[in-house]
Amino acid sequence: MSPAMGLVSHTESEREDGHEQSKYQRGVKHLCESGITRVPSKYVLPAQERPNIKKEISERNMSNGRRSISLPIIDFAELQGSNRSKALKKLSNACEEFGFFQVVNHGISIEIIRHMMDVSRRFFELPFEERSKYMTSDMRSPARYGTSFNQNKDGVFCWRDFLKLICPPSSNALSLWPTSPSNLRQAVVSYSTETRFLFTMLMEAVLECLGLIETSENNYSDEEEFTLKDFGDGSQLMVINCYPACPEPELTLGMPPHSDYGFLTLLLQDEVEGLQIQNRGKWVTVEPIPHSFVVNVGDHLEIFSNGKYKSVLHRVLVNSTKSRISVASLHSMSFEQVIRPSPKLIDEHNPRRYMDTDFTSFLNYASTCEPKRKNFLESRKLAV
Numbered sequence: 001m002s003p004a005m006g007l008v009s010h011t012e013s014e015r016e017d018g019h020e021q022s023k024y025q026r027g028v029k030h031l032c033e034s035g036i037t038r039v040p041s042k043y044v045l046p047a048q049e050r051p052n053i054k055k056e057i058s059e060r061n062m063s064n065g066r067r068s069i070s071l072p073i074i075d076f077a078e079l080q081g082s083n084r085s086k087a088l089k090k091l092s093n094a095c096e097e098f099g100f101f102q103v104v105n106h107g108i109s110i111e112i113i114r115h116m117m118d119v120s121r122r123f124f125e126l127p128f129e130e131r132s133k134y135m136t137s138d139m140r141s142p143a144r145y146g147t148s149f150n151q152n153k154d155g156v157f158c159w160r161d162f163l164k165l166i167c168p169p170s171s172n173a174l175s176l177w178p179t180s181p182s183n184l185r186q187a188v189v190s191y192s193t194e195t196r197f198l199f200t201m202l203m204e205a206v207l208e209c210l211g212l213i214e215t216s217e218n219n220y221s222d223e224e225e226f227t228l229k230d231f232g233d234g235s236q237l238m239v240i241n242c243y244p245a246c247p248e249p250e251l252t253l254g255m256p257p258h259s260d261y262g263f264l265t266l267l268l269q270d271e272v273e274g275l276q277i278q279n280r281g282k283w284v285t286v287e288p289i290p291h292s293f294v295v296n297v298g299d300h301l302e303i304f305s306n307g308k309y310k311s312v313l314h315r316v317l318v319n320s321t322k323s324r325i326s327v328a329s330l331h332s333m334s335f336e337q338v339i340r341p342s343p344k345l346i347d348e349h350n351p352r353r354y355m356d357t358d359f360t361s362f363l364n365y366a367s368t369c370e371p372k373r374k375n376f377l378e379s380r381k382l383a384v
């Protein structure tokens with residue numbers, strides 16, 4: 001090959017790379033609409049990080065479903081009623097052992113849930129040009145459409161597109177949320193109001209489990225720097241995830257192993273399973289219970305409880321036949337609040353295990369490196 005030819009082919013391949021790159025930045029939905037039959041190399045994980053779906057299916061058959069997990073079920077009506085102390089024990093065990101539980105009888109109407117799922121699905125069915133109006137790398141934007149986990153940093157992309165909405169009252173920028181589908185704003189406002197209330201009631205129960213408030217009396221210890229209102233008025237991020245059907249699901253993941261940053265995440269999923277959590281060193285699939293919530297402990301609650309409650313790694317599998325939608329509502333105190341272990345949970349037997357953290361340091365971290373696994377939480381740990 002002459003030097004001139006070499007130069008030409010080099011330039012062409014660079015152009016090709018640039019083109020390929022921007023194709024992936026547009027997301028998996030867009031990619032699937034172009035009619036692919038194989039997973040492009042951009043999404044192929046190194047062998048040791050792949051989900052090993054075939055092995056899991058055969059093990060699941062052999063052990064009669066043991067690879068899927070029945071999470072502890074918290075009956076919210078029981079928690080708010082006469083059986084509170086029994087429900088509190090179950091809740092506390094769930095937060096310590098699994099970091100996850102399911103909430104049934106939560107009182108949020110099926111219409112509100114269906115409406116939320118419906119606008120979520122329809123948003124991802126919009127033409128790409130409409131969805132792409134909300135593409136931004138600004139992590140503080142009230143509405144952010146994107147793909148993968150961190151599309152500016154991920155070496156290998158994961159098989160998901162998302163719409164993230166910062167919910168009122170943390171954001172007064174409702175006017176910047178998508179206008180299409182026409183009823184999206186109204187559906188998300190109703191849904192976020194209800195989930196915020198459910199989160200606040202669950203936090204009240206968690207504070208009681210931790211011995212930080214007394215049964216239903218809302219008596220806070222003088223040492224605490226917060227009240228339940230700080231949770232009720234705190235931050236709420238609605239993450240709508242879309243995982244299109246994938247031609248080779250054994251090569252990639254919908255979401256890589258990660259933990260969530262907040263106190264609690266309330267997850268709504270459709271009937272397609274995909275969520276896996278790490279339990280006793282193994283990946284186990286969570287079976288969806290229709291109209292219930294999967295709730296998990298986030299990094300802030302692990303820090304606040306001084307390590308008593310666990311923020312557990314989870315990931316998402318994709319499959320070859322069905323696309324999947326999930327809606328994760330991530331809750332914490334206000335974005336300005338510094339999170340630290342509760343002073344009441346520190347003594348000579350339980351030394352302080354985490355340093356102070358705030359949302360800005362999390363965002364800085366998330367925007368400068370691949371926020372996979374529990375890297376951020378690990379970075380907040382003190383040597384004890």
Ligand SMILES: O=C(O)CCC(=O)C(=O)O
Pocket residue numbers: 239241255260267269274275314316325326328
């Ligand atoms: O889609 C799921 O099941 C999980 C989503 C999730 O983990 C997240 O949005 O943080």
Ligand SMILES: [Fe+2]
Pocket residue numbers: 258259260265314328
């Ligand atoms: Fe998550």
